[in-house]
Amino acid sequence: MTEFSLPPIQTTARDDAVLKALAGFVMQEALRPGQRLPTERILAERLKVSRNTVREALTRWEGLGLVERRQGSGTYLKAAVSPDMLHMPLTLAGGNDFTGLMRTLEIRRALEAEAAALCAIRAGKAEIAEIERKLDIMEEAFHSRAGMSAEEDWEFHQAVYRASGNPLFEQIIAAMHELFHRFWEHPLGVRDFGHASFPFHRTIYERIAAHDPDGARAEALKLIATVEDDLKRGAANLKLSDLK
């Protein structure tokens, strides 16, 4: 590890100050995800702070997924960090899968519709072409693999979010999507999950290409509605089979 400057911490609110200093250090050294950051012991020494305090600070970053600790090896950067990050810890009380999924879908309904509308307003020729490309890939996969096109489906939606001009849409919906998938691994008995949503991908694309925000929003809402229906059907099936 090369030479580096880390000015000592001054006042109270230590661990916050530690994170701030560390964030500044990461920027200064232009550390990228995957790289190792200084030892806890070294950080403690340079920051004139106890190792315990350093650990609590790093524990916070670890909890946020910014950093990964490997015993015996070191602490590694896991995502880009900047001094002005906003942390949004979302906690979903699991328990009953169905209501949890429905809640993520409610968020997704709101954001998906808005993103589609913004996309219809802002997307340029290049973005529209990219969306169409993803759409073609998805439709191809759908037909050749009898409806198993979850991956390509997701890429289509991501292209829409990106073209909305607001990266927050993609980040937040991606979080919802991941949450969704933790259950989805074992689908809930509905084999053709997502089939009903298929035709709306093209209608959404058409409304976007026509720069028709209200139309795009309406089609996006229809798509989410089909997913909600599938989910409800799955929940009903589950309840029946739970009777054993």
Next chain:
Amino acid sequence: MTEFSLPPIQTTARDDAVLKALAGFVMQEALRPGQRLPTERILAERLKVSRNTVREALTRWEGLGLVERRQGSGTYLKAAVSPDMLHMPLTLAGGNDFTGLMRTLEIRRALEAEAAALCAIRAGKAEIAEIERKLDIMEEAFHSRAGMSAEEDWEFHQAVYRASGNPLFEQIIAAMHELFHRFWEHPLGVRDFGHASFPFHRTIYERIAAHDPDGARAEALKLIATVEDDLKRGAANLKLSDLK
């Protein structure tokens, strides 16, 4: 603090085990948000684990917003906790500029409208009464303090999110709100920021009380639109004064 049972921890992955045990304890004792949980020293003793380990575990929960620590007082539950929670920490970069704020507003527009609509559908008598109470408090503060009612304003909105039946709304918008406030502290030259949004609080409430989702959504959109206007005016002012 009454008698309670906390079996000792066994294997490695201590702090995770601590959290699991703690979650179980919270359930068993039916602790609700706002209540105090055992002191770190007691937890360490009962779980047969060092106090430092307990602290790291609690630090994680604190980072997730599940718990709040008050030096000299204790550690308090801040949200419902169940043994099977899903955590989705989301960190958003940047946002300390005009475009960043506008982006958070786009998210908020989508969610605020949906939350208001869902609230109009689902809110029961008790929830509606609570919203009205917050509204009265806000209007009172607004008139007696010449429009300085940001705190009460925010509480009104939170009441709406809670009544939407989906805690994710409150969690996500709260994060947006915090980001927003990093600017708001030193306002952008617009002294009467938020004035224009005032009347829409009551109209939103009326539409909710009338169980009129579409009306509530429409009023929520109007409210956000006024905030966007304020923001644009502020940005314009800022640009002028930046010329020096």
Next chain:
DNA sequence: GTGGTTCAATGGTCCAACCAATTTCTGCAT
């Protein structure tokens, strides 16, 4: 009662070890 003061409880920080996993180095056998 009112307004300080004292004091115990509690979270925050520090220190100095030791444990456990990992990586690196060393030296011997091939």
Next chain:
DNA sequence: ATGCAGAAATTGGTTGGACCATTGAACCAC
């Protein structure tokens, strides 16, 4: 030289004990 097993160093994980800073309640003088 090469390769590999074992020792040593590195690094995060845990422990126990100490002290500081803040809070809140009990107490006391007025």
